Amino acid sequence: MVATRRARRDAIADGVVGRRRELDLTLAAVSAGRDILLEGPPGTSKSTMLRAITANWGVPFVLVEGNAELTPARLVGHHNPARVLREDYSPENFVPGPLVEAMQGGGFLYIEELNRAPEDTLNVLLGAMAEREVTVPRVGVITALPTFRVLASMNPFDNVGTARISDSVYDRWCRLAVGYQDAGEEADIVAVRTGLPTGSAGSGSAAAQLVADAVAITRATRSHPELRRGSSVRGAIDLAAIAAELAKLGTYPERERLVLDAALLALSGRIGVDEASDVTPEAVITEIWENHFFSLPGARRRESTG
Structure with a gap:
């Protein structure tokens, strides 16, 4: 039994x-x-x-x-x-x-x-x-x-x-x-929903890097001081899927800019700015993007997807 x-x-x-x-x-x-x-x-x-x-x-x-x-x-x-x-x-x-x-x-x-x-x-x-x-x-x-x-x-x-x-x-x-899942599980969810592979941001796979970036940026919205509501993993799913499609167009010489535009599209409607703040959702997402790619300790400029 x-x-x-x-x-x-x-x-x-x-x-x-x-x-x-x-x-x-x-x-x-x-x-x-x-x-x-x-x-x-x-x-x-x-x-x-x-x-x-x-x-x-x-x-x-x-x-x-x-x-x-x-x-x-x-x-x-x-x-x-x-x-x-x-x-x-x-x-x-x-x-x-x-x-x-x-x-x-x-x-x-x-x-x-x-x-x-x-x-x-x-x-x-x-x-x-x-x-x-x-x-x-x-x-x-x-x-x-x-x-x-x-x-x-x-x-x-x-x-x-x-x-x-x-x-x-x-x-x-x-x-x-029920709280949010950890970063690894959210990456697995994004991979299942988008068909993209998972892996560390430095794994060498551009698709795996998109998943890692999408999860990291989305999770950062949940602890940002200007936001009363961050995005769920659905935002990371859409961010990764949109970024993957933008990469196929070949019109973005820099991978970082590609991720920013995908993040603005996928996340701006899913976050809630605190009533006492006068910033815009776009400004918060841009700040999180800058921190993720350029400002955090150990961060480095990632190679473009070409």
Whole structure:
């Protein structure tokens, strides 16, 4: 039994870069029949872990965006208006929402940005979590299959358009704090998503250098004093992919300038300048680029890609 569980865990881990501890904890929670709240910044493989588990289990993965438009009716479902006019209300003309879809399919309902959802929607959700069933008017009681789970995520560092999560909501979930992965794992993620190789910046491979530069510049945005929000690894993925395409054009005599333009395009919309600062995103990215290539101890001018 233990060997079987480890084999399944290893099979799930094959679809996730790093995150072994977090994957083990998440897998343990859902295997124990518990719901889990993943709390951390975007781009930290939260949904990737859950998709890997559902794929291995063979159950649906139902994704919902938490926002003001996620009303109870949108979450649970509604009766088809045209059919109601013709046939009156009946179970046959009920259109399941994501909650009912996940319950009937025994899948994972995953709500991104839970703290953006309205309070009355959360109340419906908590009832379904507690009872594993929901009562739909003119349809009846819908009972979830045993593999049904409710998973959610939230970014604790973003307060725009969010609401405070009450203690009663927290009490329903196991909570797992998820931080950024280390530089090596982020480089592996960029390589997987772009098809570029990994390696140290001095490895001699121009493509591997692009990956290393993209990860280093992106990670530097998370600790810059002028920024309240840095970029996730998605910024590094786009930076590397764009830089690789620019290199193919052959119009950049200097590799450093190529990386700068790719960084400005990939990162300027993903970072948030502190409200008390009067700098622009472009100025911050340019500063980080200068530090990476020219100013940091041991930095040296890199060879151009030609």
